Amino acid sequence: MAQNEKVRLTLPPEAERYVRRDAPVGVRRMAAGGALPLGPVDLATVLFALVHDPDDEVKQKARTSLEQLPDNVLDPVLSGEAHPAVLSFLGHVHKDHAERMERLALNQAADDRTFVFLAGLPHRRVVDIVANNQQRMLRCPEIVDALGENPLTGRATIDRILSFMGIDRPDAEVSEEAEAEAADLDPESITDSAAAAALRALLGDDTGAFAAGLIDDDVELDPEEQGNLFALVQKMTVMQKVKLARLGNKEARGLLVRDRNKIVATAAIRSPKITDNEIEALAKARNVSDEILRVISNNREWTRNYQVKLGLATNPKCPIPSAMKFLNFLQVRDLKSIMKSKDVPSAISTHARRLLQKKGKI
Numbered sequence: 001m002a003q004n005e006k007v008r009l010t011l012p013p014e015a016e017r018y019v020r021r022d023a024p025v026g027v028r029r030m031a032a033g034g035a036l037p038l039g040p041v042d043l044a045t046v047l048f049a050l051v052h053d054p055d056d057e058v059k060q061k062a063r064t065s066l067e068q069l070p071d072n073v074l075d076p077v078l079s080g081e082a083h084p085a086v087l088s089f090l091g092h093v094h095k096d097h098a099e100r101m102e103r104l105a106l107n108q109a110a111d112d113r114t115f116v117f118l119a120g121l122p123h124r125r126v127v128d129i130v131a132n133n134q135q136r137m138l139r140c141p142e143i144v145d146a147l148g149e150n151p152l153t154g155r156a157t158i159d160r161i162l163s164f165m166g167i168d169r170p171d172a173e174v175s176e177e178a179e180a181e182a183a184d185l186d187p188e189s190i191t192d193s194a195a196a197a198a199l200r201a202l203l204g205d206d207t208g209a210f211a212a213g214l215i216d217d218d219v220e221l222d223p224e225e226q227g228n229l230f231a232l233v234q235k236m237t238v239m240q241k242v243k244l245a246r247l248g249n250k251e252a253r254g255l256l257v258r259d260r261n262k263i264v265a266t267a268a269i270r271s272p273k274i275t276d277n278e279i280e281a282l283a284k285a286r287n288v289s290d291e292i293l294r295v296i297s298n299n300r301e302w303t304r305n306y307q308v309k310l311g312l313a314t315n316p317k318c319p320i321p322s323a324m325k326f327l328n329f330l331q332v333r334d335l336k337s338i339m340k341s342k343d344v345p346s347a348i349s350t351h352a353r354r355l356l357q358k359k360g361k362i
Contacts, residue, residue: 009049009083015042019049028058034065040076044069048086067093078103084111091117098123105129112140119146124154131157134164144238148261155294158266165242167267230255242267250278257282262291269295276305283311283318290317297322310334314344324351332361 015038017023018031032050036043047069050062066089069077078090078100087110094100095117104110105118105126119130127150130136130143137143144161147153233255236244245256245267256268268274269282269292279302282288293315302308303326312318313326313334327335327348338344338352339362356362 007084009045009085011042011045011049014038015046018046019053021054025055025058028053028055029061032058032061032065034062034069040073041080041082043073044077044086044090045083048083048089051089066090074100075103079107081109084109084114087111088114088117095121098125101126102129112136112143116140116142116146119143120150122150122152124152127152128157131161137161137164141237141239144263145261148238148263153262155291158263158291161263162242162267162270165239165267167242167246167270238264245271249273250275253278257292258288262289265289265292266295276302280305280307280311283308284315286315286317288317290319293318294322297326313348314338314341316344320345320347323348327351327355332356332359336361 011019015036018027018036028050031046032053034043034047036046038046044066047062047066050058051066053059053062069090074090074094078087078094087104087107091101091104091110091114101118101121101123102125104114106129110118115130115133115136118126121127127147131147131153133143137147147157147161233241233244233252238261241256241259241261241264244252245264248256248271250273253268253271253274257265259265259268265288279296282292283296283302293312296302296308297312297318303312306329309326309329313323313330315323323345324347327338330338330352335352335356339349339356341349353362
């Protein structure tokens with residue numbers, strides 16, 4: 001069954017007789033009470049059909065019955081081959097119940113729109129289940145959108161999503177096979193005409209001159225072109241932005257690393273083309289997410305750079321445990337500056353003072 005196709009609501013004859021428009025209204029009102037000799041899925045489907053009945057009493061009674069299904073009826077429905085619209089309705093009703101939403105997330109009968117909804121719920125286990133369904137995410141990029149904006153989508157989940165998209169952690173160990181496969185993504189080769197052609201194919205031929213502005217590192221854009229570039233990127237899907245993070249130039253990365261979607265932003269900072277200068281600037285930046293600063297903080301190669309350590313230690317958006325760790329590597333003059341600074345959290349300035357006292361510098 002294609003997920004984009006509308007599926008007709010069907011019932012066996014013994015259930016259909018309760019929802020027919022020519023059925024006596026008394027029969028429909030009785031059925032709306034939910035006391036019917038039917039299996040769980042057929043009962044839920046009857047009630048869902050009656051929620052759309054023209055009779056107001058039938059409609060309200062059926063809604064109440066459907067929303068208050070007992071667990072011994074509800075659980076088999078959430079796990080069974082119910083109509084996607086029934087599953088969607090029940091998902092919205094029981095969105096605060098984590099275990100029920102887990103059953104729904106494991107149900108292949110649910111449609112992609114329901115999975116988009118599930119991807120945004122505040123249930124970590126549900127987020128993990130949805131993020132493991134690669135087929136769904138490839139078919140429906142809106143699921144990746146929702147996962148990237150969910151605060152409960154952690155680094156391990158983002159790593160897994162980016163990995164199946166072909167973007168690995170910059171500090172991960174790479175096998176010989178992966179290294180050979182990555183040869184096509186050498187930073188020197190990404191800026192060639194093939195990359196621009198790939199971007200045009202990705203976005204469509206009507207992108208015009210902006211393809212060069214997103215790919216070629218030598219292209220300088222005026223303010224109006226930069227605004228148009230921003231507008232173009234905002235129209236992209238998450239999948240397109242992730243691919244651009246791999247193909248794009250410094251200007252494209254500068255936009256994408258600040259994207260509100262954590263998956264996009266993480267893909268941008270993991271670009272094989274990203275430079276040390278960009279990392280230094282991002283370590284100091286206060287308009288990037290704390291997730292980006294965590295990625296930088298956890299990369300041993302990047303944090304060998306003194307300016308990166310200093311930027312993270314003085315960035316109020318950097319997680320305090322990470323910022324404190326880097327204070328230990330700073331020079332006395334920088335510690336004194338941090339100790340007096342009003343722009344860093346008090347915990348950081350206090351720790352800087354403590355380190356200076358240990359060194360006997362104050």
